[in-house]
Amino acid sequence: MKKIIQCLCISLPLVACGGGGGSSAETPRIPQQVKTDYSKLKQSKLEPGPLKQVASADLATMLKNGLRISLRDNQNFNELVRAATLGGDKSSMTSDAKSSGNFSGTNVQVENVDEADVVKYDGHYIFAATPVNYTDEGPKAEFRIFSTNPAAATSTLVSTTALDTAYWGDVSDLYLVSDATATSGLVTIRRSMNFMYFAKAMAATNSGSTPDVPETRVTQASIVAGDSKRFIMPQNMDRGVEISLYDVRTPATPSKAWNLALDGDLLATRKIGNMLYVVTSYVPAISNLIYGASTKDDLTENEKIIESTPLDKLLPNYAINDGAEQPLNKDSCLIPASAKSNDGYLNLINVTAIDLSKQKLVNSVCINTNVEGVYSSLNNLYLGGSDPDRWEDWSSFSVIHQFKYTDAGVSYVASGGVEGILGWSEPSYRMDEYKDALRVITTHYSEQGEPVHQLSVLQKVAGKSELAVVAQLPSKAQPEPIGKPKEDIYAIRFNGDRAFVVTFERKDPLYVLDLADAKNPKIAGQLEIPGFSTYLRPVGKNFVFSLGNEADENGRQGGVKVALYDVRDLARPVEVSKQVFGDAGSWSEALYDPHALSFLQNGEDQVRVALPMILYKADAVKDAWNYVWLNSGLHMFEVNGLSANKASLDYVGNVIAESSETAEYPSWSGYDRSFLHDNSIYYVHDSKVLGNFWSAKK
Numbered sequence: 001m002k003k004i005i006q007c008l009c010i011s012l013p014l015v016a017c018g019g020g021g022g023s024s025a026e027t028p029r030i031p032q033q034v035k036t037d038y039s040k041l042k043q044s045k046l047e048p049g050p051l052k053q054v055a056s057a058d059l060a061t062m063l064k065n066g067l068r069i070s071l072r073d074n075q076n077f078n079e080l081v082r083a084a085t086l087g088g089d090k091s092s093m094t095s096d097a098k099s100s101g102n103f104s105g106t107n108v109q110v111e112n113v114d115e116a117d118v119v120k121y122d123g124h125y126i127f128a129a130t131p132v133n134y135t136d137e138g139p140k141a142e143f144r145i146f147s148t149n150p151a152a153a154t155s156t157l158v159s160t161t162a163l164d165t166a167y168w169g170d171v172s173d174l175y176l177v178s179d180a181t182a183t184s185g186l187v188t189i190r191r192s193m194n195f196m197y198f199a200k201a202m203a204a205t206n207s208g209s210t211p212d213v214p215e216t217r218v219t220q221a222s223i224v225a226g227d228s229k230r231f232i233m234p235q236n237m238d239r240g241v242e243i244s245l246y247d248v249r250t251p252a253t254p255s256k257a258w259n260l261a262l263d264g265d266l267l268a269t270r271k272i273g274n275m276l277y278v279v280t281s282y283v284p285a286i287s288n289l290i291y292g293a294s295t296k297d298d299l300t301e302n303e304k305i306i307e308s309t310p311l312d313k314l315l316p317n318y319a320i321n322d323g324a325e326q327p328l329n330k331d332s333c334l335i336p337a338s339a340k341s342n343d344g345y346l347n348l349i350n351v352t353a354i355d356l357s358k359q360k361l362v363n364s365v366c367i368n369t370n371v372e373g374v375y376s377s378l379n380n381l382y383l384g385g386s387d388p389d390r391w392e393d394w395s396s397f398s399v400i401h402q403f404k405y406t407d408a409g410v411s412y413v414a415s416g417g418v419e420g421i422l423g424w425s426e427p428s429y430r431m432d433e434y435k436d437a438l439r440v441i442t443t444h445y446s447e448q449g450e451p452v453h454q455l456s457v458l459q460k461v462a463g464k465s466e467l468a469v470v471a472q473l474p475s476k477a478q479p480e481p482i483g484k485p486k487e488d489i490y491a492i493r494f495n496g497d498r499a500f501v502v503t504f505e506r507k508d509p510l511y512v513l514d515l516a517d518a519k520n521p522k523i524a525g526q527l528e529i530p531g532f533s534t535y536l537r538p539v540g541k542n543f544v545f546s547l548g549n550e551a552d553e554n555g556r557q558g559g560v561k562v563a564l565y566d567v568r569d570l571a572r573p574v575e576v577s578k579q580v581f582g583d584a585g586s587w588s589e590a591l592y593d594p595h596a597l598s599f600l601q602n603g604e605d606q607v608r609v610a611l612p613m614i615l616y617k618a619d620a621v622k623d624a625w626n627y628v629w630l631n632s633g634l635h636m637f638e639v640n641g642l643s644a645n646k647a648s649l650d651y652v653g654n655v656i657a658e659s660s661e662t663a664e665y666p667s668w669s670g671y672d673r674s675f676l677h678d679n680s681i682y683y684v685h686d687s688k689v690l691g692n693f694w695s696a697k698k
Contacts, residue, residue: 034307036299038072041065044336044345046369046387046399048417050465051334059333060311062368063284065344067306071291101150103677104600109428113376114271116173117595119673119684122183124148125251126155129171129188130687131671141170143188145251146689153680153691158251168242169193175271177245177356186246186254187276187356191266192239238317241266241280245356258359263316263328264350270376272405274357277381279374282348284314316350318361328352333366334412345369351381353409363409367401373427380404380413382431382438386421396421396444400431400458402467416467418456420444423489425592432494436460437518438467441482441492441501453482453489453503457518473513473521480523482511490548493536498524498570500544504532505555510546512570524570531561534591537599539607539639542568543576543647547590547597547611550580559586560613564639564649577649581635582615585627589672600676605644608694609637610681612672631659632666634674634683636694655692657685 044062054062103123108115118129126146132139141163146155163171168190177185244259264282271277286309290298317325328350335345349371352364373384381403387396398421402413420442422430430441438458443451457471474481483489483503491502499513510533514524533548544565550558563578590596590611598610612634616627633656641647658666673684676694683690 034300034303036296036303038068040342041069041072042340042343043069043073044339044343044369046385046397046417047336047338048397048399048415050337050415051367051369051401051412052337052339053332053412054335055332056311059335059368060314061341062333062335062339062344063311063314063346063348064306064309065342066346067284067286067289067344068303069344070346071289071293071302101678102600102602103150104598104675107594107597107599109375109594110377112272112378114175115595116175116189116269116271117673118171118174118671120174120176120186121148121675121677121682122176122178123677125158125183125248126675126682126684126689127174127176127186127248128671128673128684128687128689129174131669132165132170139165139169139193141165143171143174143186144687145248145254147251148677148680148682148691150677150680153682153693155682155689155691159254161246161254163188163190165193167192167239172266173269175269175276175356177274179357182249184247184249185257185356186248188242188244188246189266189269189278190242190244192242238263239319240264240282241278243276243278243354245359259321260354260361261319261322262350262352263318264348267349267371268374270374270381271356272376272378274355275362275405276354276356277376277405277410278350278352278354279371279383280316280350280352281371282316282350283346284316284348286313315366316348318352318364320361328364329366333368335368349383351383351403351410353405365403365410365412369399369401371401372398373422373431375428375431375433377433378405380433381410382433384422384427384431384440398422398440398442400438400440400467402438402460412465414460414465414467416458416469418442418454418458418469420452420454429492430489432499434494434496434515435518437470439494439499439515441489441499443489450486451483451488453501455482455499455513455521457515457521471519471521473523475520477520478522482513482523484509491533491536491546493538493544495538498567500536500538500567502533502536502546502548504551510544510565510573512567512573514570525573527565527573527575529575531558533561533563535594535597537597539564539647540642542566542645543639543642545607545609545639545649547588549591557584559583559615560588560591562609562611562635562637562649562651564647566647568645576647579637579649579651581613582630583618583627585616587614587616588612596672596674598674598676602638605640605642607639607642608676609639610634610674610676610683612674612683612685614666614668629660629666631656632685633657634672634681634685634690636681652694655681655683655690657683657690 106117120127129143132141144160145158147158148155171188173189175187176183239261241262245257246254247257248254264280268279316328318328319325349367353362370385371383375382384400386398397419399417401415403410404413432439440456455473456469458467461468487503487505490504493500497516501511510527512525515521531550533546535547537545539545546563550561559580559582561580566574566576600608614632615630619626619628633654635654636652638650667686669686675682679694681692
């Protein structure tokens with residue numbers, strides 16, 4: 001793949017494009033004049049209107065203008081990466097492969113729309129990635145396969161597969177590929193080591209600290225000190241993502257069967273059946289540009305380099321099985337229909353469809369705009385982006401693009417705009433498709449900086465590439481606001497013709513939205529209690545499971561709170577059960593990563609739930625504000641009484657992996673997962689699998 005070093009960040013005077021001249025036999029040749037005034041170029045803005053497909057010439061203009069603007073405005077790579085950040089999202093029950101028995105799979109947002117995780121289970125084998133381990137010999141990464149025996153609640157390590165870390169980092173995403181009878185393949189998705197180190201260096205620079213990365217890697221993501229700012233000099237974006245397919249039909253001896261390398265950085269993935277959808281971000285660059293140029297000769301040289309660079313050098317490529325590189329987009333891309341010839345935007349978002357069963361790249365759609373959120377239904381993919389520049393006049397808005405899943409991959413459908421932003425945490429939970437309508441909850445800010453929340457319902461306009469807003473809440477007919485003054489949104493969950501929203505400042509109002517009439521949504525009821533929720537999940541039609549933190553009357557955070565709400569009467573939601581674990585400082589990975597939660601439907605009357613917790617307790621003897629670690633483990637709950645509509649949330653025990661009696665500090669592995677299979681429990685902690693029976697917990 002291309003070896004372009006990107007440098008998008010040091011200060012530089014303004015520069016620009018164009019030029020002309022002539023000569024004849026009778027007159028001396030006049031050198032071609034190169035214009036370096038970029039003052040009339042404009043950064044392409046998000047617009048609520050549709051996208052249009054453009055050919056190579058127009059796309060080249062947009063990208064080259066984006067480079068010119070980056071030189072003119074000292075635009076640095078940190079901002080380009082931030083503007084292209086996507087959130088991954090989760091939450092429903094699904095089994096990853098065919099197996100006997102009743103077992104839990106990855107907790108996802110939309111049933112049958114699989115999401116990547118670091119651990120997968122197919123009812124026979126647990127596939128677990130391990131984080132990079134830095135040793136004296138260098139970084140090491142691997143994945144492990146464990147066989148399970150649910151009848152005995154035991155597991156056995158079958159194989160350990162080392163991964164090459166000379167270029168690629170650890171596994172961020174795992175997926176399973178199934179044939180007609182069982183799991184046949186394991187998909188690993190990795191970012192390049194350069195991107196991993198660059199992300200660390202960038203985060204350290206933004207905080208003003210020194211990046212904790214090996215010296216040999218800092219040179220590829222160099223830090224440049226300035227008078228008042230420090231900038232990151234980015235490394236190349238070529239071969240930024242590796243997708244590998246391992247044949248695991250014989251789990252004791254996995255073998256790599258196929259791999260695909262993509263230019264750019266990984267933003268999000270989804271899988272439906274054996275079709276994988278990958279969203280990446282690519283920032284094109286040209287080598288030899290003179291950053292920090294100040295002389296006319298240097299400015300002129302920059303423009304000559306930009307103007308003479310062919311489009312194919314600015315577009316991402318891919319390679320299969322380390323073979324020859326091939327263009328990912330073949331010269332064309334989608335850009336805002338309102339874009340003008342003096343507009344420019346440097347970031348390319350690609351949505352790539354990959355048929356894992358056929359080991360084939362099906363198609364890739366390119367969008368020359370910024371994206372900050374992804375949501376997938378079974379039929380459509382939605383990419384959302386927010387306009388960051390509108391913060392200054394408090395008029396921020398978001399644009400959402402709809403893409404349809406087809407046999408030929410993905411195809412663009414329509415775009416629409418709504419006021420407000422999708423938020424920085426789990427933006428996909430703010431979107432939901434239901435009966436050919438997209439419901440979106442956004443937040444904008446008043447002139448006093450207070451959050452204002454709004455639900456919008458969008459539908460495609462017949463014959464147009466437009467998603468039109470057909471209803472909003474609050475509205476003239478339903479003016480009640482979502483949330484009290486100063487309360488921000490902590491959790492959202494849609495469930496058919498209902499939605500549940502948790503806002504928080506000092507107390508936790510749970511809002512129940514009635515969406516049965518798509519043209520007239522309304523707040524049906526609310527419940528105000530201490531604490532807040534970060535995750536909500538409907539349990540049946542009439543109950544909602546909640547995970548969050550307890551809080552006192554001043555809003556100070558306490559222990560981990562697990563609760564159950566009765567929403568049979570939409571106007572009067574009731575908290576029927578709650579459990580609080582530990583004191584302030586207690587934590588669950590599931591608070592902000594729903595993949596750490598497991599759910600298993602056990603007959604019509606019961607749902608089993610498991611989640612990890614790291615518990616702390618106040619040391620009242622030494623200091624009431626000092627909290628000491630108690631233990632780390634998996635905690636189990638049952639929602640009982642569903643068939644009689646008299647549900648309760650019952651705590652039924654735990655599996656402790658480590659405690660202060662045997663260790664000074666918790667391991668903080670970040671890879672805690674669990675799977676429930678019939679009456680057995682498998683708890684993955686610190687690259688080990690702990691087994692137990694549901695009825696024999698301690």
